[in-house]
Amino acid sequence: MNENGELLADFCAGNELTIGGTLFPHRRCHKTTWVSPDQQTENQIDHIALRQRWRSSLQDVRAKREADIGSDHHLVIAKLKVKLSTRRRQTNPRVKLDVQKLKKEESKQSFQLALHNRFQALQTEEAEANVEESWTNLKEATVGVSKEVLGRRPVSRKLWISDETGQKVEENKMLKELNQARTHQQKQAVTSKYSEVVREVKKKQRRDRRKYFNEVADEAETAVRQGDLMALYSTIRLLSGRRSNPVRPVKDKVGRLLTSIEDQLARWKEHFQETLNRPSRQDPKEMEIDRTHCGKNPQM
Incomplete structure (x- = not known):
């Protein structure tokens, strides 16, 4: 251990910290975090330290040599297992589609053909369907074709990377x-x-x-x-880098989607009438007294 290592050990001892890389037995290649430019010297000089109260949550610490970070240091990863009591919400995560495929003419034509065939099938089935059912069928058909032809979007990279x-x-x-x-x-x-x-x-x-x-x-x-x-x-x-919240669709009191502008405006009117038009809590007699004093200068 060199001087910097001794300083780190003293700092961790004085602040109730645990050095994770020294706790788990691994081969030397999985402990080495730095390689000299001449590829001759390998040392463990990068560490992960955490509070001693979280020591039982630490599962493993090792260096990942295969991680490409463009540096002579290797990536150090710690595996933690923390038990937290939390209430989970049932959500339906949105599927991110690989829309970049539409820039290719072959993929674009395949998508248009599949979507056209699906819409043709819907037209024969929706002879007496209402607006709500038609919208649901249209949405399911579009999403289904998109998943089949385009597939899920791979792990995204920066927009500016060619x-x-x-x-x-x-x-x-x-x-x-x-x-x-x-x-x-x-x-x-x-x-x-x-x-x-x-x-x-x-x-x-x-x-x-x-x-x-x-x-x-x-x-x-x-x-x-x-x-x-x-x-x-x-x-x-x-x-x-700011993202605005998407505009949520307007629904009526029972949860049905309102598609026309007139129905949406009527729902907004109904909402504000119920929210704002409430009986006053002030006594009418007090309001009359207030009116009689309006515009008069106070007497000294």
Whole structure:
């Protein structure tokens, strides 16, 4: 243990902290968190510390060499198991579809054909269906076709990352896996290539980010010139990272969806009439006295 290690140990002892990486038996390769540039020296210099009261919740701590973070340090991960009493709400998570496939002409045509066939089948079945049933069938048909043709959206990446940069990131991950080879000769063979790809990925990411935000800024300027406030506010929210809450549909008292503007306005009117038109709690006699004093100057 060097001087920094002794300082960390003293700090943890004085603040009732536990160093998680020293508690679990692992092979040396799963404890090493830093590798020198010449690939000759490996040390455990990154740690996870937590309060001693949470010691029983700590399940494992180990270094993940395969994690591609573009650094000479390895990612350190702790596994915790915490029991908390909480009330879970029954929710239906929204399925995120891979709409990027619609940019490809082949996928776009397949989606249009499948949706057209499904709508044709609905028209023959909905001869006497009401508005609510028609809306439900339309929604289920659209969502069903989207799931079949488009599928779920993969783990999202930043909007400004181009496909070319994404391919370089995947290449970087492959080199990272090759860099975990057992022999020192195999490691040296891919170390220089890995470092080169890391630099190239960072360069491309900076380029993509600058290009993306320049395009968004151009869209905002165009919206200002055209007086399109909706597009302008949408662009500003995109740049600021803020998300607005979606407009929820209007329903009547029994929960039925109101589709027409007239029904929605009538429901809003009904809501505010019931909310605001309530009997006054003030005595009418007191109100009459207040009126007689209105406009008179107080006597000194």
